[in-house]
Amino acid sequence: MDKFVQIEKVGMSFDTKKGKFVALRDIDLNIRQGEFVSLIGHSGCGKSTLLNLIAGLTLPTAGAMLCANREIAGPGPERAVVFQNHSLLPWLTCFENVYLAVERVFAANEPKARLKERTTKVLEMVGLAHALHKYPGEISGGMKQRVGIARALAMEPKVLLMDEPFGALDALTRARLQDELMKICDATQATTVMVTHDVDEAVLLSDRIVMMTNGPAATIGEILTVDLPRPRERLSLAHDAKYMEYRSAVIEFLYAKQSHPLAA
Amino acid sequence: MTAITMDALKVGADETTALQGGRAKNTLLAVADGGTVADRKLKVPPPPAQSQLAGPSSTEQNAAQMRALLGAVLPPVAGLLLLLGIWQLATMNGGSIPTPGKTWDAAVVLFSDPFYSNGPNDQGIGWNILSSLQRVAIGFGFAALVGIPAGFLLGRFATLSSMVNPIISLLRPVSPLAWLPIGLLVFKKADPAATWTIFICSIWPMIMNTAQGVMRVPQDYLNVARVLNLSEWKIVTKILFPSVLPYMLTGIRLSIGTAWLVIVAAEMLTGGVGIGFWVWDEWNNLKVEHIIIAIFVIGIVGLILEQTLLLLAKRLRMEA
Numbered sequence A: 001m002d003k004f005v006q007i008e009k010v011g012m013s014f015d016t017k018k019g020k021f022v023a024l025r026d027i028d029l030n031i032r033q034g035e036f037v038s039l040i041g042h043s044g045c046g047k048s049t050l051l052n053l054i055a056g057l058t059l060p061t062a063g064a065m066l067c068a069n070r071e072i073a074g075p076g077p078e079r080a081v082v083f084q085n086h087s088l089l090p091w092l093t094c095f096e097n098v099y100l101a102v103e104r105v106f107a108a109n110e111p112k113a114r115l116k117e118r119t120t121k122v123l124e125m126v127g128l129a130h131a132l133h134k135y136p137g138e139i140s141g142g143m144k145q146r147v148g149i150a151r152a153l154a155m156e157p158k159v160l161l162m163d164e165p166f167g168a169l170d171a172l173t174r175a176r177l178q179d180e181l182m183k184i185c186d187a188t189q190a191t192t193v194m195v196t197h198d199v200d201e202a203v204l205l206s207d208r209i210v211m212m213t214n215g216p217a218a219t220i221g222e223i224l225t226v227d228l229p230r231p232r233e234r235l236s237l238a239h240d241a242k243y244m245e246y247r248s249a250v251i252e253f254l255y256a257k258q259s260h261p262l263a264a
Numbered sequence B: 001m002t003a004i005t006m007d008a009l010k011v012g013a014d015e016t017t018a019l020q021g022g023r024a025k026n027t028l029l030a031v032a033d034g035g036t037v038a039d040r041k042l043k044v045p046p047p048p049a050q051s052q053l054a055g056p057s058s059t060e061q062n063a064a065q066m067r068a069l070l071g072a073v074l075p076p077v078a079g080l081l082l083l084l085g086i087w088q089l090a091t092m093n094g095g096s097i098p099t100p101g102k103t104w105d106a107a108v109v110l111f112s113d114p115f116y117s118n119g120p121n122d123q124g125i126g127w128n129i130l131s132s133l134q135r136v137a138i139g140f141g142f143a144a145l146v147g148i149p150a151g152f153l154l155g156r157f158a159t160l161s162s163m164v165n166p167i168i169s170l171l172r173p174v175s176p177l178a179w180l181p182i183g184l185l186v187f188k189k190a191d192p193a194a195t196w197t198i199f200i201c202s203i204w205p206m207i208m209n210t211a212q213g214v215m216r217v218p219q220d221y222l223n224v225a226r227v228l229n230l231s232e233w234k235i236v237t238k239i240l241f242p243s244v245l246p247y248m249l250t251g252i253r254l255s256i257g258t259a260w261l262v263i264v265a266a267e268m269l270t271g272g273v274g275i276g277f278w279v280w281d282e283w284n285n286l287k288v289e290h291i292i293i294a295i296f297v298i299g300i301v302g303l304i305l306e307q308t309l310l311l312l313a314k315r316l317r318m319e320a
């Protein structure tokens, strides 16, 4: 499926107190099944807005959006979202937070024991076997973000949407989670869209990097295809000429062609 | 796969210690909190985390704790003594208000047999308090039964809210006692009329606070519900109810406070058994020391109700 997610001439404007605010215009993007695409751009350009559109949390004011040839008319578990601030329910344990999602998707066809097994398995996959019954308030930011990822993965979504999933983490934890995410994506062949502002993260993880122009009325500036073999290895890539080339292409776009809105 | 898990475990362990370090520092501060500024300077020098274990000796800690305790207890006690002193000074030279001593003596007699019963108009103070509490409980119970679901509906559906809000704004400032005649008219009896008054005065804080709580449920949680496509039932039980709970408890606390204020006045008007009626009865008998005792009793019961609910709220917040 070459056009698993289809975004055609999509625009998004918000009604604000000061009148209409055009956040996005003329977004055209097709995402292959199993592809890893990241959205990069300066803060406030509309990355989250675009991700929320794919999630169906908001509906576009122009254009059409399809997922698996069906119009995206609202949110649904086949397009799981990892939210920027993890959004775990603080009154449920890690297990219960994930179970809520598992139950919603699989309870119709599977017995309870199987649902619990699924929940435990996915939490083990993100390395949280020891924290199943802890509350979000009792674990660190990195662990919370992993529960958020586990919750999304547990739904076996067609598309995995992530909004700066590692943005709030320290560099070491972030690197570790990136490696884990790469393994998980290789294993599950999930179609993934990730918002990021980290150039290395984008190059390391992506098949394509969608670079967005500055807002208002932001759109896609360039799309960079990252042709590096998988599985990718952080250490060996650090000195890879191709890797460096991709990296500088993104930096070039961000800082030369689209200098930061505050600096302009 | 195993490698990932092992790594993860290691991170987990590191992070836990970091957390504990933070907590230890907090307790250290909390201990020092009661002391003076000088104390605090002495007791919060550099050593955080581990040195807390080997930290200040236990006698030193005990002394600090004692001081903190005294600091918390002394001022209120002094305030009470001051009140008693003023009362004593004002009533020493005769007059219609009895002295503290005389009131105390009357209280001892009164509380030595709180549960006697000589017919409906002459019962022990225990019975009077209990029947007032019972009225509050029934009226409040009905109010919660109606008010909390109503608050959920108002918070969840904006049209409904803009329809009902003007009515609430109109009715809320009305003194609950103004509703008493309506209650008497409808129920034809004093007791349900008093309960009705409690119902109507306790319902507003519960509706308003619950609705507020529902409107303030973080958008993030609602987005989770939308992505998971949860059923309305799951949304209510797993997301709305837990996040509204603290607001609801505030509503309940305010409601019970008002109900306890109102019951005394309502009972004065309706008669029967109850602390409010008792006050009125003792006024007719000109037993002023009993009236003063009643004032203290009403205050103490109100305080206990309030503190219990505060404690409950704190417990729930800690669990959340």
Ligand SMILES: Nc1ncnc2c1ncn2[C@@H]1O[C@H](COP(=O)(O)OP(=O)(O)O)[C@@H](O)[C@H]1O
Pocket (backbone or CB within 6 Å): A014, A015, A016, A021, A023, A041, A042, A043, A044, A045, A046, A047, A048, A049, A050, A215
């Ligand atoms: N609900 C909204 N109402 C009005 N303006 C919005 C809304 N959501 C986003 N915007 C605006 O759209 C622009 C893009 O926002 P966002 O997608 O959050 O940026 P990014 O995620 O790239 O930092 C910003 O200027 C923001 O102020």
Ligand SMILES: [Mg+2]
Pocket (backbone or CB within 6 Å): A047, A048, A049
């Ligand atoms: Mg954003």
